[in-house]
Amino acid sequence: MSNILLYILFFLLPLIHSNFLNYFWLNFEALVNWNFEFTKVLFFDLISSLIIISFLIENFINWKKIILPYKKLFLIILIILLSSTFFSISPFISFFWNNIKSHWFIMLLNLLWIFIVLINKNKDFLEKILKISFISLFIVIIIWIKEYYFPTLDYQITINNAISTFWNNQFLWLYLLLFLPLIKSNFKNKIHYILLFFLYFLLLILTKSFISVSIFIFYFIFLFSWKNRWIWLSFLFLIIWFLTIFFYFPEKLHSFLSRFYIWQNTLSIIWWNIKTILLWNWLETLDLVFSKEKNPYLYIYENYGFIADRSHNIWIDILYSSWVLWLLLSIYILYLTLKEIKNTKYFSVFIIFFIFTFLNFAWIVHYLLLILFLAISLEKKQIKSYNISWINLWFIIALILYLTFCIISCFKFYIAEINHKNWNILKAINDFSYPNYFIENWNYTKWLKYYKIKPDIYYKVLILTDKKNLLNNCYEYIKFYNIAENYIWCWEKLENENYKNESLIFYKNWLSLLPDLWNKNSTYYEDFFIKHTISWNRFYSEKYSKIKEVIEKLEKNNIYVK
Numbered sequence: 001m002s003n004i005l006l007y008i009l010f011f012l013l014p015l016i017h018s019n020f021l022n023y024f025w026l027n028f029e030a031l032v033n034w035n036f037e038f039t040k041v042l043f044f045d046l047i048s049s050l051i052i053i054s055f056l057i058e059n060f061i062n063w064k065k066i067i068l069p070y071k072k073l074f075l076i077i078l079i080i081l082l083s084s085t086f087f088s089i090s091p092f093i094s095f096f097w098n099n100i101k102s103h104w105f106i107m108l109l110n111l112l113w114i115f116i117v118l119i120n121k122n123k124d125f126l127e128k129i130l131k132i133s134f135i136s137l138f139i140v141i142i143i144w145i146k147e148y149y150f151p152t153l154d155y156q157i158t159i160n161n162a163i164s165t166f167w168n169n170q171f172l173w174l175y176l177l178l179f180l181p182l183i184k185s186n187f188k189n190k191i192h193y194i195l196l197f198f199l200y201f202l203l204l205i206l207t208k209s210f211i212s213v214s215i216f217i218f219y220f221i222f223l224f225s226w227k228n229r230w231i232w233l234s235f236l237f238l239i240i241w242f243l244t245i246f247f248y249f250p251e252k253l254h255s256f257l258s259r260f261y262i263w264q265n266t267l268s269i270i271w272w273n274i275k276t277i278l279l280w281n282w283l284e285t286l287d288l289v290f291s292k293e294k295n296p297y298l299y300i301y302e303n304y305g306f307i308a309d310r311s312h313n314i315w316i317d318i319l320y321s322s323w324v325l326w327l328l329l330s331i332y333i334l335y336l337t338l339k340e341i342k343n344t345k346y347f348s349v350f351i352i353f354f355i356f357t358f359l360n361f362a363w364i365v366h367y368l369l370l371i372l373f374l375a376i377s378l379e380k381k382q383i384k385s386y387n388i389s390w391i392n393l394w395f396i397i398a399l400i401l402y403l404t405f406c407i408i409s410c411f412k413f414y415i416a417e418i419n420h421k422n423w424n425i426l427k428a429i430n431d432f433s434y435p436n437y438f439i440e441n442w443n444y445t446k447w448l449k450y451y452k453i454k455p456d457i458y459y460k461v462l463i464l465t466d467k468k469n470l471l472n473n474c475y476e477y478i479k480f481y482n483i484a485e486n487y488i489w490c491w492e493k494l495e496n497e498n499y500k501n502e503s504l505i506f507y508k509n510w511l512s513l514l515p516d517l518w519n520k521n522s523t524y525y526e527d528f529f530i531k532h533t534i535s536w537n538r539f540y541s542e543k544y545s546k547i548k549e550v551i552e553k554l555e556k557n558n559i560y561v562k
Contacts, residue, residue, distance in 0.1 A: 017165035036167035084322040118375035162206035173212035258301030266311035314357035484513035
């Protein structure tokens, strides 16, 4: 049973997409509400829980030994996941999920157990799963090409980019690149490989992602330099490539430069107070505190109103999510992984993944592929096996109960989301008490019970509902979340209630926090990177920025921008 479910998981997970499934009369649209990663993760949690349960039952019935790699390491990871979830600024979201990306405790724990299940399968079976994944990749590519030239699915803001069933072109091209070393090894015929090479290159160009083409070229340079022990050639290429982009395609660097300010912003949140230094905050909570403070450069390289839910760097994400020991442990795990697979074709897969996640974040499909590649490449003879009788039966029962709880929760959340989309909020709360449902039902007392801090939205609700203490609430708000957007938001509310002098103070503070790109005496005006990398067409566009909204407010108060 576990084998069949593994086939289903690896085949269907990349294809999960609300509108795409409508072709087969499977309507997931109510669930995702324009969030495709959430659908994928929920599907993964459901199927993976069934796989783990069936695997445990099969091994118990047949009295088989279980291969458990790095037993102590696995136990340490489990303790870290549990403790950091408990100390999270929102334990509910960290343990369960939110309906955005949902990389929470349940997903990570299930991913670890799926890795153990894969380790316990023979290599022939794992190679069959790999072939299933190739078929799924092929379907993804067909949808990719078809939807790019003859679109029928509603991609909204991502129109004109090839994204297939991945919502975002970045995650699509990473999925494609992870298969690249395997295609090279499976197609020995040079003509076939050259044809595939150009097909890959064409598809990457259709994503319109400059970094994807860069990594594609870097991959071949790296392989050549690694094989000939000229690793310095890879770094030389990166320097030349960066200079080429800077002088000939400078507008492509704005997203790259923004990463550094997102990192800085996230690190400043980590050093916020003694609690975050010692225990950190856990996954899926960065968006709750990102507006604690905001680097002014993010108004330039991202947009007005930008809030990040990831630092776009896997190591900073780990540091934010848990304690510093977890970061050191993660580096140690990476070292062990690369050491085990350094002489296999999967080594370059992990290098590609590492480069990507140093500047971005991965999705569940990528993580699933990585653990499959790792399970295939590990030498199982060197890993200890444990007889089922040695494993505490109570632990197995507890794990099965936990996984059953996961399955029930997935179904309940799915039903709740359907009711939520149909505005049956009370019914949605009865199905699954997701915190945001309480906000929409104006039940803020219950909503706050899910958080150990007061999120940004708490103060906005307070300001809107408690008009008697409007001014004090506004000062309290900007004390905790001192960013330009919050000053102008309070300014409008105070102005509407005739707090003329007080609103002017908020207005001036708003102006002081915005980067002054129009004043020649401003530090931003002569900034080398701003002048050479920012496309003003992009900066003023509706798609990327709300700067027009800012200018309208300036003009409303007789401050004209030329």
